[in-house]
Amino acid sequence: MAERPSAVRCVAVAYSGGRDSTALAHAAARVAAREGWRVVALHVHHGLSAAADAWVRHGAEQVAAWQAEGLPIDWCWRRLAGRPPRGDSVEAWARAGRYAALATMAREAGAGVVLLAHHRRDQAETLLLQALRGAGPAGLAAMPRCAERDGLVWLRPWLHRPRAALEAYLQRHGLRWVDDEAGNADARFARNRLRHQVWPALEAAFPQAEASLADAAARVAQARAALDDLAREDLGCCQVPGGGLRLSAWAPLAPARRVAALRQWFRQAAGRPAPASLLQRLARELLDDAGRPGPGGREWPAPGGRCRQARDLLHWEAMAPAASGPAPARARRASAASASAASGRCETLGIRRAGRYRPAGWSGTLLVRRVSGGGVPLARLAALALRARAGGETFQAGPGRPPRALKKQYQAAGVAAAARHGPLLWAGADLLFVPGLGLDARALAAPGEPQVALDWLPDEAAG
Numbered sequence: 001m002a003e004r005p006s007a008v009r010c011v012a013v014a015y016s017g018g019r020d021s022t023a024l025a026h027a028a029a030r031v032a033a034r035e036g037w038r039v040v041a042l043h044v045h046h047g048l049s050a051a052a053d054a055w056v057r058h059g060a061e062q063v064a065a066w067q068a069e070g071l072p073i074d075w076c077w078r079r080l081a082g083r084p085p086r087g088d089s090v091e092a093w094a095r096a097g098r099y100a101a102l103a104t105m106a107r108e109a110g111a112g113v114v115l116l117a118h119h120r121r122d123q124a125e126t127l128l129l130q131a132l133r134g135a136g137p138a139g140l141a142a143m144p145r146c147a148e149r150d151g152l153v154w155l156r157p158w159l160h161r162p163r164a165a166l167e168a169y170l171q172r173h174g175l176r177w178v179d180d181e182a183g184n185a186d187a188r189f190a191r192n193r194l195r196h197q198v199w200p201a202l203e204a205a206f207p208q209a210e211a212s213l214a215d216a217a218a219r220v221a222q223a224r225a226a227l228d229d230l231a232r233e234d235l236g237c238c239q240v241p242g243g244g245l246r247l248s249a250w251a252p253l254a255p256a257r258r259v260a261a262l263r264q265w266f267r268q269a270a271g272r273p274a275p276a277s278l279l280q281r282l283a284r285e286l287l288d289d290a291g292r293p294g295p296g297g298r299e300w301p302a303p304g305g306r307c308r309q310a311r312d313l314l315h316w317e318a319m320a321p322a323a324s325g326p327a328p329a330r331a332r333r334a335s336a337a338s339a340s341a342a343s344g345r346c347e348t349l350g351i352r353r354a355g356r357y358r359p360a361g362w363s364g365t366l367l368v369r370r371v372s373g374g375g376v377p378l379a380r381l382a383a384l385a386l387r388a389r390a391g392g393e394t395f396q397a398g399p400g401r402p403p404r405a406l407k408k409q410y411q412a413a414g415v416a417a418a419a420r421h422g423p424l425l426w427a428g429a430d431l432l433f434v435p436g437l438g439l440d441a442r443a444l445a446a447p448g449e450p451q452v453a454l455d456w457l458p459d460e461a462a463g
């Protein structure tokens, strides 16, 4: 039999202890027993509910009971640190922390795939909630069955399965689960209101609601993929090397395609989705009444930075995020990044694949090579800021070594002054790469993550 890729030898299941992920963890462990894999059940304690300690105990006991039955399943859990910042959405904070913790645990366990227990009812609810928020195609496509993120494959194997099928599975195998009764009843959360106040009436009036809404989401997902392709093609015709958007090439597009190309451009440049209001403003304000690019020198603030028009080009300028929390190293890095930004020399570059890149404003070529170890995660290059040294930056030369001032690192490594020219590469407040020194050890990818090595070739050496 052909050797299985190592990524599937250990499969992780995001296991809340609730009904759906209990069924999924059990089913995955049974398949793993047949196929000779291992499963690791990953649980996140959000530190938000008084009952969360009991859920951890339940999970550990359940997994031990499955082990005693001979199922190849391990248990791993982590507690999130901190609290949601004042005024922020508790749900969004918990979701972001949960996915980050799941990714870390999966990598540590050597799993390349993480299974999530969402099913067809969850998908139908997601579509409705997105519609009620006024979402566009990206939101209405609801949850993808499969996504690659942080070097992991996130899979929802039961996304097309009716909720009733999961209930039948639980009954058939006599499985027990925990209910987050307080959390599920909390009417502050939109999903709970939908579940308790709307869904029973909806299903009584439209018995096919679950299936039809999930189908609709799948169709929107297809349409969205096609629109994204078109937007990428359009963008390809108006983007310049270095990432800027050439407005004279963008202006002749039909209005809806202009917005789609802008959305695509922003996502690539800023590494996050554009707020709908920003897209509307840009689409309205970038062109004058005659449909020509307006005068340059204008800027539009945006989350994480700003869009700036310089004559015929629209650029993205990333700003260092405000340091969250007391970590002094982070604060130092952030202030170095903003000092660097303040020095005025900042270009942006979005890299999605290996190749040679010539960023505008710098005399040289950035060489990006796929490597299997010792590289930086490719995903971190999606929105790079290229800056000159501004003083105050620190660089960590190797894992386990202390970060030290860049100047000291150059001296220690004996890098000649001439070889120090070139841009520092930043992702947000994190320094990734320094010409002459290489990758900062804090930016190194985890084993198995898609990663690349970087080299800066000044023009005389670029060839």
Ligand SMILES: Nc1ncnc2c1ncn2[C@@H]1O[C@H](COP(=O)(O)OP(=O)(O)OP(=O)(O)O)[C@@H](O)[C@H]1O
Pocket (backbone or CB within 6 Å): 013, 014, 015, 016, 017, 018, 019, 020, 021, 022, 042, 043, 044, 045, 046, 098, 115, 116, 117, 118, 122
């Ligand atoms: N605390 C958690 N730890 C690990 N995985 C989780 C956690 N909460 C949710 N998940 C994963 O995300 C999926 C969807 O989350 P959701 O909040 O809908 O689940 P739940 O209602 O808490 O639990 P379940 O889906 O198991 O009934 C879960 O099925 C599970 O795979």
